[in-house]
Amino acid sequence: MDRHYKIHTESLADFVDVDVLKAVQLERLQDTVTRCYNNVALFRTRMEERGLVPADIKTLGDVARLPFTQKTDLRDTYPYGLFAAPMNEVVRLHASSGTTGKPIVVGYTRDDLDVWSSLMLRCFAAVGMTANDVVQNAYGYGLFTGGLGAHYGAERLGATVVPISGGNTERQMMVMKDFGVTAICCTPSYFVHLIERINASDVNFNELKVTTGIFGAEPWTDEMRQYIEDASGIKAFDIYGLSEIIGPGVGIECQAQAGLHIFEDHFLMEIVNPETGEVMPDGEEGELVFTTLTKQAFPMIRYRTHDITSIVSERCVCGRTIRRIKRIRSRSDDMMIIRGVNVFPSQIEAALMSVDNTEPHYQIYLRRKGGLDQVEVKVEIASHLSTDRIREIEAMQKKLSHAIEHTVGLRIPVQLVEPGSIARSEGKAKRVVDLRDEEA
Amino acid sequence: MKLKQISVFLENRPGHVNHICRVLAKNNIDIATLTLADTAEFGLLRLIIREWEKAVAVLESEGCAVNVTDVMAIEVPDTPGGLANVLAIAEQGGLSVEYMYAFSLGNSDTAQLVFRFGDMEKAATCFGEAGINVLAAVEFYR
Numbered sequence: 001m002d003r004h005y006k007i008h009t010e011s012l013a014d015f016v017d018v019d020v021l022k023a024v025q026l027e028r029l030q031d032t033v034t035r036c037y038n039n040v041a042l043f044r045t046r047m048e049e050r051g052l053v054p055a056d057i058k059t060l061g062d063v064a065r066l067p068f069t070q071k072t073d074l075r076d077t078y079p080y081g082l083f084a085a086p087m088n089e090v091v092r093l094h095a096s097s098g099t100t101g102k103p104i105v106v107g108y109t110r111d112d113l114d115v116w117s118s119l120m121l122r123c124f125a126a127v128g129m130t131a132n133d134v135v136q137n138a139y140g141y142g143l144f145t146g147g148l149g150a151h152y153g154a155e156r157l158g159a160t161v162v163p164i165s166g167g168n169t170e171r172q173m174m175v176m177k178d179f180g181v182t183a184i185c186c187t188p189s190y191f192v193h194l195i196e197r198i199n200a201s202d203v204n205f206n207e208l209k210v211t212t213g214i215f216g217a218e219p220w221t222d223e224m225r226q227y228i229e230d231a232s233g234i235k236a237f238d239i240y241g242l243s244e245i246i247g248p249g250v251g252i253e254c255q256a257q258a259g260l261h262i263f264e265d266h267f268l269m270e271i272v273n274p275e276t277g278e279v280m281p282d283g284e285e286g287e288l289v290f291t292t293l294t295k296q297a298f299p300m301i302r303y304r305t306h307d308i309t310s311i312v313s314e315r316c317v318c319g320r321t322i323r324r325i326k327r328i329r330s331r332s333d334d335m336m337i338i339r340g341v342n343v344f345p346s347q348i349e350a351a352l353m354s355v356d357n358t359e360p361h362y363q364i365y366l367r368r369k370g371g372l373d374q375v376e377v378k379v380e381i382a383s384h385l386s387t388d389r390i391r392e393i394e395a396m397q398k399k400l401s402h403a404i405e406h407t408v409g410l411r412i413p414v415q416l417v418e419p420g421s422i423a424r425s426e427g428k429a430k431r432v433v434d435l436r437d438e439e440a
Numbered sequence: 441m442k443l444k445q446i447s448v449f450l451e452n453r454p455g456h457v458n459h460i461c462r463v464l465a466k467n468n469i470d471i472a473t474l475t476l477a478d479t480a481e482f483g484l485l486r487l488i489i490r491e492w493e494k495a496v497a498v499l500e501s502e503g504c505a506v507n508v509t510d511v512m513a514i515e516v517p518d519t520p521g522g523l524a525n526v527l528a529i530a531e532q533g534g535l536s537v538e539y540m541y542a543f544s545l546g547n548s549d550t551a552q553l554v555f556r557f558g559d560m561e562k563a564a565t566c567f568g569e570a571g572i573n574v575l576a577a578v579e580f581y582r
Contacts, residue, residue, distance in 0.1 A: 383503070388445065389538060415451075418450070
């Protein structure tokens with residue numbers, strides 16, 4: 001194909017008529033519920049307990065009658081208990097990192113992989129990438145969905161994929177420069193690390209051709225985006241996904257960078273009250289819940305993501321009709337309750353980044369002393385120290401502490417640490433160090 | 441006549457000052473003098489080094505947070521009242537002293553005072569007019 005159309009053929013579904021979308025969603029929902037009812041014991045039992053059969057799903061609103069699926073259900077049925085396709089149709093497995101106990105295993109049929117690649121293509125197209133791009137895919141290849149998910153989507157777009165995977169920062173820098181990379185996929189924290197390493201090297205961002213970053217797999221803030229864009233000159237886009245649903249490619253920011261479009265032709269989204277499970281209207285903040293509409297091997301019904309956000313139903317300036325969610329403020333799993341106050345790491349990040357002369361490398365330490373939770377934030381001081389005066393450094397510390405207090409309503413001590421002293425991650429950054437059980 | 445002073449941010453952890461010294465030693469950089477200012481939570485190591493540019497490069501590549509500031513070195517007779525005379529001039533000139541440290545080299549009969557004034561320009565004028573011996577780098581490192 002000689003010319004690139006502004007809207008990729010596969011992206012046309014992003015602009016579908018809303019009534020058509022709803023009709024497609026209903027048909028697909030009915031198929032998914034039938035498939036789950038017929039093939040997955042847990043879903044069938046739960047529906048039977050509620051006296052439901054697939055034929056009861058007559059409208060999209062009826063989804064609210066279906067039982068939720070929790071992460072624990074996925075662990076309890078390890079490894080294949082929720083698969084809705086026979087194993088001879090399953091062509092790929094992925095698994096979550098499994099920080100506690102067994103991982104969660106997800107499966108894909110050939111059709112599932114086809115849909116997934118198409119969704120990733122739509123993600124790349126939405127941020128303005130084309131077959132002319134050279135994509136450095138620094139997401140980890142392997143059981144993690146990020147690497148292969150981005151890989152096949154970029155290939156499908158016709159872009160040139162550099163399947164470098166995560167780690168080996170020296171080589172990442174060499175490839176970025178020598179291969180004329182124009183777009184990079186990785187976690188935002190890893191890109192911050194790359195910026196730091198590039199700045200310390202002979203390479204200058206002006207010599208690089210990178211213009212686009214697709215960053216996901218961990219929550220990050222607008223303040224972090226600002227930092228990345230200012231420091232590197234690229235445009236930084238947030239991508240959303242989770243392996244339980246499909247992997248990356250559930251949603252993406254378009255070039256307006258104003259919320260993430262969810263591919264509603266494949267995923268039915270709801271926002272529910274995290275405590276009561278009650279469905280909430282568009283615009284209100286709550287927990288994001290997904291029902292997959294086309295997944296064959298690993299369909300999900302009303303999966304509780306623990307991600308806190310709200311649905312933006314106003315039409316986006318980009319013209320896409322599929323609705324958006326606000327950037328994920330946090331996963332409710334990340335929420336810390338400190339002296340009775342709910343605190344998200346992303347709030348601390350936003351506060352820290354509002355103060356100059358520190359680096360976007362921080363860690364939150366939780367300890368327990370005499371039965372009371374103690375928090376401390378460690379943040380790296382910038383390597384070009386701005387002052388030789390003790391009191392100015394102390395003032396910086398106070399300013400950081402005040403910024404946090406202003407955001408979360410708690411006085412949390414801030415300790416400045418030397419540049420580079422906080423461990424860098426090549427994948428998901430470890431923002432919270434919880435020592436409460438070890439030291440109790 | 442100003443000298444360059446390097447300030448290095450230090451976390452309060454054992455071995456950190458030594459780390460800086462080892463890094464400089466490894467690169468064959470000689471320290472003319474140094475002073476450590478500390479608080480309960482962190483410290484600032486202030487160093488006067490002839491090859492200060494090299495030292496900054498080496499320290500930054502080791503991941504240190506480094507600041508470069510102008511300070512003023514004044515030589516006074518190593519006798520009672522030597523410092524007091526200089527401070528009297530600073531007081532008359534309305535100069536505020538951010539911090540200072542002093543040392544005496546070998547068996548010489550003079551002491552070197554290193555001053556960080558709030559307003560370094562004003563300080564230079566003030567001491568110039570008072571005829572005080574402000575050391576240039578060449579004299580300082582002789």
